[in-house]
Amino acid sequence: MKDNDIKSMSEEYFNYLKSESKFIPLENESVEFYSPVVDYFGDSISVNISFNGQKYLLTDHGETLWNLEQFGLDLTSHKKLKKYQFLKNIIENNDLKLENKTITHYTDRKKLPQAIHDYILAISDISNLFILKKENIKSLFKDEVIQYFLENREIYPNVFPEFKVEGKSKLTHNFDAVFPGKTTEYVKTIKDLNINNAKNAIFDWDDVEEYRSKTYDSNARLNIITTNSSDTSESVLTMLSKYDVDIFSFENKKQLEKKFSNL
Numbered sequence: 708m709k710d711n712d713i714k715s716m717s718e719e720y721f722n723y724l725k726s727e728s729k730f731i732p733l734e735n736e737s738v739e740f741y742s743p744v745v746d747y748f749g750d751s752i753s754v755n756i757s758f759n760g761q762k763y764l765l766t767d768h769g770e771t772l773w774n775l776e777q778f779g780l781d782l783t784s785h786k787k788l789k790k791y792q793f794l795k796n797i798i799e800n801n802d803l804k805l806e807n808k809t810i811t812h813y814t815d816r817k818k819l820p821q822a823i824h825d826y827i828l829a830i831s832d833i834s835n836l837f838i839l840k841k842e843n844i845k846s847l848f849k850d851e852v853i854q855y856f857l858e859n860r861e862i863y864p865n866v867f868p869e870f871k872v873e874g875k876s877k878l879t880h881n882f883d884a885v886f887p888g889k890t891t892e893y894v895k896t897i898k899d900l901n902i903n904n905a906k907n908a909i910f911d912w913d914d915v916e917e918y919r920s921k922t923y924d925s926n927a928r929l930n931i932i933t934t935n936s937s938d939t940s941e942s943v944l945t946m947l948s949k950y951d952v953d954i955f956s957f958e959n960k961k962q963l964e965k966k967f968s969n970l
Contacts, residue, residue: 712729716949716965724910727751745903746834748774752827762813765826769809771833779836784809790839796852797836801829824878838898848898849883854930856884862968874914882911887965891919891927900933900954905943907948930959930966 727743737757746754757764765810766817772782777858782794794963798804803826804811812832856866870885870893884894895908912929919927929952933939936956953964 717916720906720909720913733744738921744827744831744907746774746831747837748778748834752830755802755825755828756819756823761852762815763819763822765812765814765822767830769812771830772808775837780839782833782836790836793836793839793948794833797829797832798968801825801921803829820876821878824936837848848934850892850956852896853883854958855960856967862964867968870919872915874911875917876914878914880911880915892967893927894932895932896932896957898934899938900931900936900943902940902946905931905947908944908951909947909952911961912952928953930934930955934958 711781722741729741731739731741731902733739734753734758737755739749739753739755741751741753746752754771755764755766755768757766774956775782780790782790785791794805796808802812810833812822812826823843853868856863865887867885867887868883870882871879872882873879882893883896886894893912895911897904897908908929908931929950931947931952932955934957936954937961939954944954953966956965
């Protein structure tokens with residue numbers, strides 16, 4: 708792919724993110740940020756931002772868990788159930804607070820942009836717990852994939868899980884695994900691949916381009932592991948192909964070995 712094509716796509720995508728992000732001042736002197744990231748139900752994820760004189764407060768005013776309950780998924784009433792543990796893990800891993808079903812986070816001005824970014828992604832993860840209403844899963848998909856790689860190190864000796872990279876936007880992006888080699892292979896796991904989470908993955912990948920170039924990873928590739936790649940829509944496949952992103956079905960272990968075992 709030509710450099711001009713890559714630059715053009717990058718500019719168009721960042722313009723899309725900018726046009727789809729809205730900061731709306733409210734009468735109570737807080738600000739409502741509507742992000743381009745959507746929840747499980749296809750609605751824009753928003754966060755209310757206010758300042759108490761010392762810290763900035765990010766909150767959803769209880770909307771996330773209320774919305775899930777309206778569709779039949781109560782995550783908080785029975786704390787011994789595994790679905791509550793999933794919620795608790797997301798809350799704790801992102802340094803959030805859960806009080807009266809309201810999800811909050813305090814931060815300072817310097818950390819505010821990263822905090823907003825991380826908060827939105829955490830709300831997205833919580834919203835996606837709606838799959839628990841439909842499926843009796845034993846573990847989160849990402850954990851299942853990474854566990855497979857780590858338990859088969861004789862096949863995948865150079866897998867490095869949980870790799871974080873700071874992008875040119877100064878936001879930190881998470882990649883679920885990295886396979887160093889002549890061509891460094893980055894991995895994101897997405898259980899059910901759709902147009903929205905595919906766009907989020909491309910944003911992360913494009914944002915860390917400068918880092919990859921500085922660390923001699925200019926020829927690196929992004930790979931997405933999903934439940935079943937044959938379920939991916941043509942529009943998603945077309946978009947990802949423009950960025951040379953490879954998609955793999957987790958159920959096809961021979962395909963994974965062929966790609967990642969000989970790096």
